[in-house]
Amino acid sequence: MLDVKKIRQDFPIYETNQDLVYLDTAASSLKPKQVIDVVDHYYSKLGVNVHRGVYGLSYEATDLYESARHTVAKFLNAKFEEIVFTRGTTASLNLVASSYLDKMTEEDEIITSELEHHSSMLPWLHVSKKTKAKLKYVELDTEGRITVEAFKKVLSDKTKVVALTYVSNVMGYITPIKEIIDLAHQKGAIVVVDAAQAAPHMKIDVTALNADFLAFSGHKLCGPTGIGVLYGKRHLLNQMDPIEFGGDMSQTVDKFEATWKDAPYRFEAGTPIISGAIGLARALDYITSIGFDAIHEHVKTLHDYAIHKLEEVKGIEIYNKTAETGIVTFNVVDVHPHDAASIFDKNKVCIRAGHHCAQPITKWLKQIATLRATFYIYNTKEDVDVFVDSVKEAVRFFGAF
Template sequence: MDVNAIREQFPILHQEVNGHPLVYLDSSATSQKPRPVIEAVDAYYREDNSNVHRGVHTLGSRATEKYEGAREKVRNFIHAKSTAEVIFTRGTTTSINTVAYSYARANLTEGDEIVITPMEHHSNLIPWQQAAKATGATLKYVSLQKDGTVSLDAVRETVTENTKIVAITHVSNVLGTINPVKEIAGIAHQNGAVIVVDGAQGAPHMNVDVQDMDCDFYAFSGHKMGAPTGIGVLYGKQHLLENMEPFEFGGEMIDFVNLYDSTWKELPWKFEGGTPIIAGAVGMGAAIDFLNEIGMDNLTAHEQKLVDYTMEKLHTIDGISIYGPKERAALVTFNLDDVHPHDTATVLDAEGIAIRAGHHCAQPLMKWLDTVATARASFYLYNTEDDADRLVDGLLKTKEYFGDVF
């Protein structure tokens, strides 16, 4: 994997920020976009812009072909059985809310259980809080181990015959924990529950096989994997999706409408009301082509080598707290002693280094970590060891600056 050649495909990386070459270490929030994606979206708007599925004219046919072609690329990327199981949404949040409304509220009653973990992003927590309130179900949490991992014994202790839904992140956006979702799916199914996997931090970084994983639903976003913002995917097993009612109604998702009743299109279109995110889907298809050309195994290996290198460097800094397990995905969350993470991020930004600081949409996890906020550096296929070195140098300058201040 030639990282320098890959970097040449990302125009945004070739700039200075505050007088320094940009080091972008915030890909867990959103990734940068490669030239083929930018060009694919540009070409769609320049040459093919039209609505899909509706017109018989040439532009409409070309737009529909690209839109549905992107769906097939997604199906292949996650190894779904059929394109009927691939629903385009606005992103992970919309995908999970679709399950929480269309599946959970129709299938949960008082006394049922929804099982999640304290490490969940708010997008995989609040929808289940609201579903529990609406149905009378109980929200239960699997306890975390000290290093921020989930033990299968804890899952077995928490999931019972009353559990109807298990919702868990594939990869924690704070801890970098890679959860054993396949094994957790097995425990859920043994108890008659379905499993919903938040794949926002999983799909961009590793091979995902939803059939091997045996998850019932898998949600992810395009913008974290080189695609445009505003496009995402909900995968669902076909028999589950067929028995779910849509929660967004209007054009495109209907079969027949009369004055007092309507019927819905077949899958996947019954969940795609209104004009879909056509350009976003086209861009997502181009992003998948780009990732496939590199190879997801190569990408994962590169990120693993880089995060190991970074962790080793960070451990040489006195007064740094690093959160999460040793074995992790491509991110490192940390705090410098006596320095607020927002101050850390501000000093690093002055050096041209972009990281994330805050609660990362995971306030219950911050409480579990006994902190209000953390700093996070996250990596992707375009990052290098030089980027990690710049991060470490920036943190040393931060410590020096605040040491002088205090």
């Protein structure tokens, strides 16, 4: 069981915002002082570039940067050379898709779903349009979930790429990704997993999953913004061409020819995101020290408590009562989410209003937008109570019931 009072002491934002009710972790998590301190240490005590400096400060910075890669590899049960640092999940997923532009033909098929964040779907929509490869969608069940049975119906001998979310950022559902990967591999397809929402909530073992590619962002699991990870099987990464060219990614350069380093360095052109990688490693250590079992139990308790209280409120519609990862997506009946959100903001309750960069699932819900609250390690039942009181106030204010 989490000691939330102790955990909240790690987050400086609560020192000056003691009545803050932050329920937007699915968009970006709060940052603990342990992460802030290591980022500050880099900038205040080092602040130099990595890899190329032949002096002490650069050696120290390089050691911290590459140690961060080891930390991420351990976090995912991957190999060191299979970890590429990027700007975030979006950059990671685009890197894979862009590298496959010259590997696809009009004979190939790509499978995705309406449950995807735009970052998971749009790169492959682009590939489809450029290569004429056929884009196919897994039909969602009545709850809005991806099922193995539905996946089997769109899988074929022509399937070359499967791009799916591990956890939906709107519905909070966990995809049966292991079973899907096994089926896709039987057809010779590669699977690209969007784990942006999964990484903060569950242990990910890419070796056990046998994932081909998997991506997540630091800022959703207590790390800095602007840093992300692309995991890729080594042989697949080395078959991919870089999409950015410049310093530190080339092996040899002549006037008319050049060769590239092996992964991961061929994909990290220029000065890398040094402070971000260092901060991400500390965030992963922080989350791991708490433990995913404890995180899941805490988040599930808050989610179930919130759903129980919300079910007693008339004038709202909840879309994902059975979510596994602490996301509550709902609307005040006949009230635009942006209007309803003003009530929450007045009460210092931070929730998200909009389509959450996932318009297909919003349209599947037959909504123009939704409200979304998410719970994490620093949230309490008192936060839920304030949140539910704000829901009731929004219903009364807009006369939804």
